[in-house]
Amino acid sequence: MIRRLLLGGGLWGGVLGTLAALPAIRSTHAQHASTAHPSAGAQDKMAAHASHGGMTTVGEVDDARNGFDPHAILTAWDTGTVHQEADGRTVRHYTIVAEDREIEIAPGLFFPAWTYNGRVPGPTIRVIEGERVRVLFKNHGSHPHSIHFHGIHAARMDGVPGAGEVPPGGEFVYEFDAFPFGCHLYHCHTVPLKRHIHKGLYGAFIIDPDPARHPEAADAARGRLLGTPENGRWQELVMVMNAFDTNFDEENEVYAVNTVAHAYAKRPIVIDKTRPVRLYLINVTEFDPINSFHLHGNFFDYYDHGTTLTPTSRTVDTVMQCQGQRGILEFSFERHEPGIYMCHAHQSEFVELGWMSLFDVRAGAMA
Numbered sequence: 626m627i628r629r630l631l632l633g634g635g636l637w638g639g640v641l642g643t644l645a646a647l648p649a650i651r652s653t654h655a656q657h658a659s660t661a662h663p664s665a666g667a668q669d670k671m672a673a674h675a676s677h678g679g680m681t682t683v684g685e686v687d688d689a690r691n692g693f694d695p696h697a698i699l700t701a702w703d704t705g706t707v708h709q710e711a712d713g714r715t716v717r718h719y720t721i722v723a724e725d726r727e728i729e730i731a732p733g734l735f736f737p738a739w740t741y742n743g744r745v746p747g748p749t750i751r752v753i754e755g756e757r758v759r760v761l762f763k764n765h766g767s768h769p770h771s772i773h774f775h776g777i778h779a780a781r782m783d784g785v786p787g788a789g790e791v792p793p794g795g796e797f798v799y800e801f802d803a804f805p806f807g808c809h810l811y812h813c814h815t816v817p818l819k820r821h822i823h824k825g826l827y828g829a830f831i832i833d834p835d836p837a838r839h840p841e842a843a844d845a846a847r848g849r850l851l852g853t854p855e856n857g858r859w860q861e862l863v864m865v866m867n868a869f870d871t872n873f874d875e876e877n878e879v880y881a882v883n884t885v886a887h888a889y890a891k892r893p894i895v896i897d898k899t900r901p902v903r904l905y906l907i908n909v910t911e912f913d914p915i916n917s918f919h920l921h922g923n924f925f926d927y928y929d930h931g932t933t934l935t936p937t938s939r940t941v942d943t944v945m946q947c948q949g950q951r952g953i954l955e956f957s958f959e960r961h962e963p964g965i966y967m968c969h970a971h972q973s974e975f976v977e978l979g980w981m982s983l984f985d986v987r988a989g990a991m992a
């Protein structure tokens with residue numbers, strides 16, 4: 626905010642100032658001027674994108690070098706390793722390793738991240754309500770770290786200094802029962818907290834409802850429970866809204882969903898219009914008070930924190946989240962014509978700096 630005031634241009638001053646500092650993100654006009662010989666297909670894609678926003682990054686991020694692909698992250702549920710205890714209780718085991726890793730967040734723009742299991746966001750942990758969760762955390766990073774789960778647990782499992790904070794080379798086992806069901810998150814809680822979160826130590830933590838615990842809404846619960854036929858008809862996606870302060874001035878220069886700026890604008894998310902969409906949306910953006918999600922051409926029902934089986938907001942097209950807030954969106958394109966439908970933060974600055982995505986709604990054909 627201070628820099629924007631100094632620039633004297635309000636929002637647009639901030640955008641222009643940031644763009645000047647970030648050559649990887651340019652306007653469409655600059656994109657055309659700077660792209661040497663795009664293929665016919667690429668030209669079609671660029672034309673399509675220009676008509677749906679006009680600003681994206683130039684070039685491609687090397688997903689293989691990064692070791693993670695934002696498109697794979699959308700649907701990569703980590704259900705851990707299941708063990709049955711002697712008492713019959715199901716325990717889900719995870720191993721999560723913190724490590725320093727340079728990642729490419731926009732084409733040619735590298736960020737010295739701290740990661741869980743080598744990726745940002747970390748693995749999407751998905752368990753069932755009431756299960757015991759046991760997470761072996763190993764800190765292979767250069768600084769002390771922890772995992773603080775948003776959920777119900779004992780103080781000694783809180784993942785804060787003095788309760789599960791791990792020095793470099795150390796390890797700790799977090800253990801708790803998975804409550805409440807919902808769309809949650811986990812993140813490092815070592816101080817300075819804003820730096821440890823912003824560097825990339827966060828991930829989605831989904832607790833599916835156990836239908837047996839919700840007889841009054843068992844159908845809805847089964848629809849949320851991974852692996853059931855009722856759940857199988859849904860297209861489920863996880864989107865972690867994040868951002869990066871690339872010059873460490875405590876303002877973000879790059880915004881994204883699942884880390885790579887404009888990843889889903891350049892390669893839209895394919896949606897089968899015959900199947901409803903459930904979106905697990907989490908905001909971990911540091912340095913900005915809020916982030917938001919706006920869907921074009923459609924409306925959704927929203928479940929704040931995902932902790933209810935009936936919507937907390939119905940028929941909305943925009944939702945705002947502070948850092949750490951999250952929720953579940955449900956929507957359908959069943960009655961829409963196929964086409965490219967946009968979603969993005971409704972802070973225009975975030976859009977231009979990376980947080981704009983596209984849904985490629987198709988007539989019953991999954992790519």
Ligand SMILES: [Cu+2]
Nearest residue numbers: 770813815821
């Ligand atoms: Cu940390």
